[in-house]
Amino acid sequence: MSFDFDIIIERRGTDSLKWGRYRGRDIVPMWVADMDFRAPEPVIEALHRRVDHGVFGYAGPPAELKDVLITRMAQMYGWTIDPAWIVWLPGLVPALNVVCRAFGDEGDDVLTFTPAYPPFLAAPPLSHRTLKTVPLIRENERFTFDIERLEREISPRSRVLLLCSPYNPVGRRFDPDELRRAAELCLERNIVVCSDEIHCDLILDGHDHIPTASLSPEIAANTITLMAPSKTFNVPGLNCAFAVIPNDELRHRFKRTREGIVPFPNAMGYAACLAAYRDGEPWRAALIEYLRANKDLVHRVINDEIPGLTMDDVQATYLAWIDTRALNLPNPMRFFEEAGVGLSNGKDFQGPGYVRLNFGCPRQTLLEGLERMKSAVARL
Ligand SMILES: Cc1ncc(COP(=O)(O)O)c(C=O)c1O
Numbered sequence: 001m002s003f004d005f006d007i008i009i010e011r012r013g014t015d016s017l018k019w020g021r022y023r024g025r026d027i028v029p030m031w032v033a034d035m036d037f038r039a040p041e042p043v044i045e046a047l048h049r050r051v052d053h054g055v056f057g058y059a060g061p062p063a064e065l066k067d068v069l070i071t072r073m074a075q076m077y078g079w080t081i082d083p084a085w086i087v088w089l090p091g092l093v094p095a096l097n098v099v100c101r102a103f104g105d106e107g108d109d110v111l112t113f114t115p116a117y118p119p120f121l122a123a124p125p126l127s128h129r130t131l132k133t134v135p136l137i138r139e140n141e142r143f144t145f146d147i148e149r150l151e152r153e154i155s156p157r158s159r160v161l162l163l164c165s166p167y168n169p170v171g172r173r174f175d176p177d178e179l180r181r182a183a184e185l186c187l188e189r190n191i192v193v194c195s196d197e198i199h200c201d202l203i204l205d206g207h208d209h210i211p212t213a214s215l216s217p218e219i220a221a222n223t224i225t226l227m228a229p230s231k232t233f234n235v236p237g238l239n240c241a242f243a244v245i246p247n248d249e250l251r252h253r254f255k256r257t258r259e260g261i262v263p264f265p266n267a268m269g270y271a272a273c274l275a276a277y278r279d280g281e282p283w284r285a286a287l288i289e290y291l292r293a294n295k296d297l298v299h300r301v302i303n304d305e306i307p308g309l310t311m312d313d314v315q316a317t318y319l320a321w322i323d324t325r326a327l328n329l330p331n332p333m334r335f336f337e338e339a340g341v342g343l344s345n346g347k348d349f350q351g352p353g354y355v356r357l358n359f360g361c362p363r364q365t366l367l368e369g370l371e372r373m374k375s376a377v378a379r380l
Helices: 041-053 063-077 092-102 118-126 147-153 177-186 250-256 267-280 279-306 332-338 363-377
Strands: 086-089 111-113 130-133 135-138 142-143 160-165 190-194 223-227 242-245 321-322 353-358
Touching: 041 267, 063 267, 086 092, 086 190, 086 250, 086 267, 092 118, 092 160, 092 190, 092 223, 092 250, 111 118, 111 147, 118 130, 118 160, 130 147, 147 177, 160 177, 279 321, 279 363, 332 353, 332 363
Parallel strands: 111 130, 111 160, 160 190, 190 223
Antiparallel strands: 086 242, 135 142, 223 242, 321 353
């Protein structure tokens, strides 16, 4: 089967968040994390079938979905899960907020590493918790957890660690030892780990994803894993995600906290999720190849052709975390926006001086964005 990711699909005028931000302006949007590709054909067909039925009552997960999910977890990550552990959700962001509220009391601490996906920074204060941030450190030209600093930030009021694996925005796929150190420290100190693994099927460096909870039964009992088909199969607008919570007590608290507030996924989301996980693998394999080539292109242009910009190798995700600090720009995001490229602002991630570039797009779009960045820096 062949897939053509080079096709440019017009997204202007489609109520796209990503493209709508720059309506009427000549700016290539490379910010929010969705891709400019059509979803896999089996997903589109499943949605058509659902629409053609014409009745849109309340929906539950398709009967087949649990088995598909369980088999997939076993095959892809060697992780055996029980169907009773799955909690369906309309998204990961609501789940991050539920986790913050589900454990401890108002004023207790929630820890996270920085730079961080902005909802990791917003969820604790929105939940009346105190955010404690631990900057990632750089070792051997890559970002990693600063476990000593994490240990220093832990207080008797620390309840939850929000962890991102693979890591948006720095693009790290963590080695089991890195994850184990963070997870074991949390276990020792009675801190629940919320492991956001939304990017787990977008590993570009040929390694396997390791779910944090799969590291040991003890870690599993202390971990809430969040996953979704949304990033991988480019269906984030369909709002279907799930948590895997092996520990009964944690699961009950999570469910109680979300009760009556967080909705279940809708019929379209479930249909897309089943089709993506059951029939989307050939598409995903081709996508990974395409993203890998895009990643190599971004890496080469940023590091070799634009003096003053640098980035690490992206091991996972379709997001490049670009260091602009050598250019001393007062507002890097604005600078590139004025040059016709819409990037995410590092400041929003607590990473000032950085911008995040989404390379989940046809190569021609990517080349145009990179060319504009190159010309803008050359004009400085
Ligand atoms: C780490 C991470 N978590 C969660 C989300 C969004 O999750 P959702 O759309 O399911 O709320 C994103 C989107 O970029 C993300 O990168």
